[in-house]
Amino acid sequence: MPHTYRRRRRRVAVTAAAVLAVGSAVVAGVTPLGAASADEPAPASSSGASTAAAARVMENLGRGVVAVRSSSTEILVSWRLLGLDPEGIGFNVYRSANSGSWQKLNSAVLTGGTNYVDSSADMSATNRYRVAPVVNGQEQAPSGDFTLTANHAQEPVVRVPLRDGGPVKFSWVGDLNGDGEYDYVIDRQETRQRLEAYSSDGEFLWEVNMGPNSENQDNIEPGSATIDVGHNDGVTVYDFDSDGRAEVAVKIADGVTFGDGSTWTHSDDNRQFIAILDGQTGALRNWAAVPTDYLADGPMAARFGVAYLNGTTPSLVAYMKNRRDDGGFNLMMAAWRFSGQNLSQQWKWLRGGQDAPDGHNTRAVDLDGDGVDEVVEIGFALDGDGTLRYSLGPDGIVHGDRFHIADMDPDRPGLEGYGVQQDNPSGLLEYYYDAASGELIWEHGGGPGDVGRGMAGDIDPNHSGMEVWSFSGLYNAPTNRLTESDTSLSPWPQLGLYWDGDPLMELLNSGKIEEWDPENPSDSSDLPRLETVGSYGAVTAAQGGPTLYGDLFGDWREEAVYTNGSYDELIIFTTDRPSDTRLYTLAHNPAYRNGMTFHGYMQSHHVDYFLGADMTEPERPNITYAGAG
Numbered sequence: 001m002p003h004t005y006r007r008r009r010r011r012v013a014v015t016a017a018a019v020l021a022v023g024s025a026v027v028a029g030v031t032p033l034g035a036a037s038a039d040e041p042a043p044a045s046s047s048g049a050s051t052a053a054a055a056r057v058m059e060n061l062g063r064g065v066v067a068v069r070s071s072s073t074e075i076l077v078s079w080r081l082l083g084l085d086p087e088g089i090g091f092n093v094y095r096s097a098n099s100g101s102w103q104k105l106n107s108a109v110l111t112g113g114t115n116y117v118d119s120s121a122d123m124s125a126t127n128r129y130r131v132a133p134v135v136n137g138q139e140q141a142p143s144g145d146f147t148l149t150a151n152h153a154q155e156p157v158v159r160v161p162l163r164d165g166g167p168v169k170f171s172w173v174g175d176l177n178g179d180g181e182y183d184y185v186i187d188r189q190e191t192r193q194r195l196e197a198y199s200s201d202g203e204f205l206w207e208v209n210m211g212p213n214s215e216n217q218d219n220i221e222p223g224s225a226t227i228d229v230g231h232n233d234g235v236t237v238y239d240f241d242s243d244g245r246a247e248v249a250v251k252i253a254d255g256v257t258f259g260d261g262s263t264w265t266h267s268d269d270n271r272q273f274i275a276i277l278d279g280q281t282g283a284l285r286n287w288a289a290v291p292t293d294y295l296a297d298g299p300m301a302a303r304f305g306v307a308y309l310n311g312t313t314p315s316l317v318a319y320m321k322n323r324r325d326d327g328g329f330n331l332m333m334a335a336w337r338f339s340g341q342n343l344s345q346q347w348k349w350l351r352g353g354q355d356a357p358d359g360h361n362t363r364a365v366d367l368d369g370d371g372v373d374e375v376v377e378i379g380f381a382l383d384g385d386g387t388l389r390y391s392l393g394p395d396g397i398v399h400g401d402r403f404h405i406a407d408m409d410p411d412r413p414g415l416e417g418y419g420v421q422q423d424n425p426s427g428l429l430e431y432y433y434d435a436a437s438g439e440l441i442w443e444h445g446g447g448p449g450d451v452g453r454g455m456a457g458d459i460d461p462n463h464s465g466m467e468v469w470s471f472s473g474l475y476n477a478p479t480n481r482l483t484e485s486d487t488s489l490s491p492w493p494q495l496g497l498y499w500d501g502d503p504l505m506e507l508l509n510s511g512k513i514e515e516w517d518p519e520n521p522s523d524s525s526d527l528p529r530l531e532t533v534g535s536y537g538a539v540t541a542a543q544g545g546p547t548l549y550g551d552l553f554g555d556w557r558e559e560a561v562y563t564n565g566s567y568d569e570l571i572i573f574t575t576d577r578p579s580d581t582r583l584y585t586l587a588h589n590p591a592y593r594n595g596m597t598f599h600g601y602m603q604s605h606h607v608d609y610f611l612g613a614d615m616t617e618p619e620r621p622n623i624t625y626a627g628a629g
Contacts, residue, residue: 053371053622054312057242058083058588060625062180063143064553067129069154070117070576077129078115078554078575079143083588083621090134093118094142097125098150102142109134113501113580114555126150144181156576157536158553161202162568166190169228170599171547171561171570174237174246176205176279182552183279184561184570185237185248187228191215195227195235195250197259197282202570206282211255213269213299221323224253224272224299231360232321233599236304240276240314241340242626247285248277249316251302258284270299274316276338286343290320293350294330297322305598307364308590309335309384311371315346319362319377319600331358333375333382347386355393356380357400359419360601364594365405366608367415368436371622373594378403378419381438390438397431398424402493404456405435405591406606408466409478410615415608418468418477420454421447430454430470432477442480444472455493457505457604458612459516466612469493484521491516492524495545496604498557498586499530501579503612506530508560510544513573531573538562538571543601550596550605551586555579558586583611588621 063079070076077093090109093116094102105118121127130145165188173182181200188194193214197205216223219230227234227250234251241247252275254266259282264273272290277283294300300320309315320332334348351358357379367374372384378400380391403419415435421428427447433440454470456477465478473487484490497508500515507514507527511534514527533540539562541547552559552572560573586592586607595605609618 055622055624056308056312056371056590057314057626058590058593058621058623059175059239059246060180060244060627061175061585061587063131064181064585065129065131065143065146066158066554066574067118067127067146067148068156068158068574068576069123069148069152070156071154073119073123075118075121075127075129075148076115076576076578077118077131077146078557079131080553080555080585081114081582083584083623084625085133085584086135088135092132092134092139094130094132095121096128096145097122099126099128102130113578113582115578117578123152124150144179155536156531156573157538158572158574160184160198160200160570160572162186162198162563162570163196163204164566164568165194165196167541167567168547168563169542170233170235172235172237172248173548173550173552173596174239174248174279175244176237176246178245183246185235186547186570187235188567189217189228193217193225193227195248195282197248197279205280206259208250208259208277208282209257211253211257211263213253213255220301221298222301224270225251225256226301227251228599230301231600232301232303234302234304236306236316236597237279238306238314238316238597239626240306240316240338242313243340244626246279247338248279248282249304250275250277251290251304251318252287253299258282260284270295272299274318274336274343276343286338286341288336288343288345291332291334291345291348293332293348294322297324297330300330300332303362303598303600305362305364306594307335307373307375307384308366308594309337309346309373311373311384313337317362317364317375319358321358331356333386335375335386349382349386349388354388354391356388356391357393357398359400359403361402361603362598362600363403363405364598365415365435365591367405369414373590376405376435381435392433392438392440395438395440396424396426396428398422400424400454401452401601402454402470402603404454404468404604404606406456406466407608407610408432408456408468410465410610410612412478416441416477418454418456420451420470422450422452423448429472430468432468432480446472453493455491455496455507455604456606457496458503458610459491459505459507460518461504461613462518464614465610483518486521489521489523491527494543495549495602497549497560498611499575499577501557501575501577501581503581503615505612508546508549511538511540511562513560533560533562533571533573536571536573537564537569538573539565545602548596548599549602551592556581556583556586583618584621588623589618590621590623
């Protein structure tokens, strides 16, 4: 039987504002940015008036069909349920063996989980799979297809070939060519760093050489063009102009060579710029200057991501930081909007002397349900117009390594936050708070201590809502009660991963896919293991993690992207287990898709509804699809 849900509704409204600013520099063949073009939507009112939220424009994804050999006799086929699919949509699954005719495999239309076990395939044949939606009894046009090669290995992975090159720390996905499927952008950690782009099936598209100003790869005071060191990235991929094809945003400086062979030049090596690159060619489409407020202290390291600051169209948001001579740090947050022609700075926020603690990751989430995203750090939140919404600093919160924002308590309105602390002089170790207001709900002391990890997710169905944990025991977040009395027994708090098919979260820790068994609790070194990535030739990246994880294809469950030890292949782990849980793709959930664009110290992405045991059926997301121009 399909997984059943209770129903629950959520309110929405819109507020936002935008301010324009410009910078200057020169590259051959590119028009400098100017004022916002007339084709950009007007910003919503920032008066706080509640109105019906306009739909946010998100990716026009295909079905993302994928097939893996799950046993000696079976193949699991999986595909996306899209955010705007009509209620009651069903699917037929088709197979073509050795380029023969397409044969329907299912006897009745499939209306449960969007996956199917093919137990009649000839494993010695090359098998192609596709699905066709069925709406009101009428079969619709079929999806694109996925090919599983003859005599394929039994493994829960998809392999994408890469060119030879150096180690890969991070990868990103976006639909670079407009075919509805995710393509890949990867970094290369070499003497001079590079970016490379590949189509979904591994065709090389382009490279960008980050040049001599990427040679300084210090994780705190890196070069002006250095990417992906420490908790910084300075790159992200998204369809910023909503034309149906993704762009690449990257921090640049003198000496960067783009995908078309042109080179950015500037007389000052410390001057930095934001570049928007064409996703298909790697050529520069436009640029903007990084504000120079802190230029006297050298170039700024950066984290990039996406937020919908007016509720409808995406913006690039950046966390930028450099070190002063006195050992302290300058912090600037800023946002830009790319219209397809112009790249316009919307706002910047300078921390200055404000008590606003930052951490190692940034999130963009609609905290208050008004349709507009806020930009959030571990100790403060900015509204969509770049003004400070709240700071947790006056409540005693300091810098920390990890924080999460999710609907952790399904019986409490809105979203909650959970964070951990690094050597808080008060002794505070972890805390739980209202994400919209910043009001603290509970705190755990016992320090000071450097709490380097913290996690949130529903891993115990015996307690309503999510669990949160670091190294002080496994707590049910809504009740602030231990779910396991022995505080030495808990999972390692690194990453979550939806894998086995029920709504409970599994765990991704240092190359191991594991699960928590609340009936047989164990310490973090002895959890039941589902997969080990090294068994399939994969190697871990930064902090023992993947280069990327998220819902990349197939049904709503998540993929984890690694490379092999030679760095000439992406090894993408995707589940080989059937599921009757039916959810729209997590990539069409606004909070989750924003999360996929941020790296830093990689943390779990969360949807904006409660995902866990006894969950309600999520509302259809308030989105519309981007269209190719």
